[in-house]
Amino acid sequence: MALIGSCICGEVHYEIRDQPLFVHACHCADCQRYSGSAFVILLGVAEADFEIEGNISTVTNPTPSGSGYDAHACSKCATVIWNKYHFVELPIIAVRGGTLNDPTLAPPTYHIFTRSKQPWFELPDDAIAFDGWLDSSQVWSPETLKKMEEMAKGA
Numbered sequence: 297m298a299l300i301g302s303c304i305c306g307e308v309h310y311e312i313r314d315q316p317l318f319v320h321a322c323h324c325a326d327c328q329r330y331s332g333s334a335f336v337i338l339l340g341v342a343e344a345d346f347e348i349e350g351n352i353s354t355v356t357n358p359t360p361s362g363s364g365y366d367a368h369a370c371s372k373c374a375t376v377i378w379n380k381y382h383f384v385e386l387p388i389i390a391v392r393g394g395t396l397n398d399p400t401l402a403p404p405t406y407h408i409f410t411r412s413k414q415p416w417f418e419l420p421d422d423a424i425a426f427d428g429w430l431d432s433s434q435v436w437s438p439e440t441l442k443k444m445e446e447m448a449k450g451a
């Protein structure tokens with residue numbers, strides 16, 4: 297199943313050629329500020345599985361830890377399509393779930409930084425939630441861990 301997406305003006309199109317490695321909702325204060333919303337859905341995607349078409353502008357933004365990330369946006373309409381976090385050593389990017397043509401195809405399977413979650417937003421009773429950063433051994437599938445291991449070897 298290939299996931300496809302685009303920016304709001306249609307200049308940028310992308311395709312994700314394999315299952316995302318993970319899909320999470322981040323409720324941290326920075327994601328709220330940057331998106332203007334209550335949380336951001338991020339798809340972990342291997343760079344090799346990501347095909348992009350259209351003109352992209354990149355800016356580097358800070359993170360609380362100081363390592364920063366590059367935000368990649370459509371150069372025309374400024375829709376941010378994906379982030380590349382500098383602390384992530386593997387060739388993995390974080391694609392913004394809301395830019396998928398059909399976001400229902402990639403719902404978040406867990407929530408992170410729920411300590412700064414907006415109080416009016418109720419997580420489902422069965423949701424997996426982390427107060428801060430995630431514990432990958434709890435939420436990443438064996439396939440994902442295996443693929444990351446292979447990426448680390450190839451890197």
Ligand SMILES: [Zn+2]
Nearest residue numbers: 303305370373
């Ligand atoms: Zn655009």
Ligand SMILES: [Zn+2]
Nearest residue numbers: 322323324327
């Ligand atoms: Zn965040």
